Each structure stands twice: as structure tokens, then as C-alpha cells.
Amino acid sequence: xxxxxxxxxxxxxxxxxxxxxxxxxxxxxxxxxxxxxxxxxxxxxxxxxxxxxxxxxxxxxxxxxxxxxxxxxxxxxxxxxxxxxxxxxxxxxxxxxxxxxxxx
Numbered sequence: 001x002x003x004x005x006x007x008x009x010x011x012x013x014x015x016x017x018x019x020x021x022x023x024x025x026x027x028x029x030x031x032x033x034x035x036x037x038x039x040x041x042x043x044x045x046x047x048x049x050x051x052x053x054x055x056x057x058x059x060x061x062x063x064x065x066x067x068x069x070x071x072x073x074x075x076x077x078x079x080x081x082x083x084x085x086x087x088x089x090x091x092x093x094x095x096x097x098x099x100x101x102x103x104x
Contacts, residue, residue, distance in 0.1 A: 027084045027092065035090055043093040044084065070097045
């Protein structure tokens with residue numbers, strides 16, 4: 001769990017401190033206070049631009065394919081799903097979509 005949520009004192013003696021990404025950070029900070037009250041795994045629905053979809057040309061980062069669409073990718077076992085679940089000590093579902101909106 002994030003030291004901000006638990007043992008902030010451990011920051012003083014830590015030899016390694018990571019800078020997690022926004023999905024992992026935001027999800028954990030939002031869900032952590034709710035964990036004792038939920039009876040089923042919470043779901044994080046992330047929407048991103050295509051910059052996180054890699055640089056190798058594919059439909060996941062093709063502007064013409066993505067234009068005005070919400071395209072799912074990494075629907076299961078995404079690294080953030082494992083990361084968030086690990087740090088919160090409970091199963092969390094994470095699904096990510098690409099969205100490109102082009103305004104003329």
C-alpha cells in the first residue's frame with residue numbers, strides 16, 4: 001500500500017521510493033478507504049488517449065481507427081490490475097479504453 005495511506009514514517013528510512021503512474025495511484029487512493037465496505041471486487045474503468053498504447057503501428061494507436069470511438073484493450077490481467085490488487089490486498093478489476101476525439 002502507498003506509504004501515504006499507511007506508514008508515512010517508513011518514508012524516512014526507505015532506500016527505494018517509486019513514482020507510480022496515475023492509474024495505479026488514483027485507483028488506490030480512491031478505493032483504499034472503501035475496501036472494508038465492499039462485498040465484491042471494485043472495478044476501475046480507465047479511459048486514455050493512445051499514447052499508452054505503444055509506438056508500434058496497430059489499431060490501438062491508429063488515429064483514424066480511434067477517431068470518435070472508445071476502444072477496449074488489455075481487458076484482463078493488465079499490469080495495473082495486478083499492481084492495484086496487490087497493494088490494496090484485495091482483488092480489483094481494471095479495464096482500459098482508448099479514446100480519441102477530434103474537434104474541427
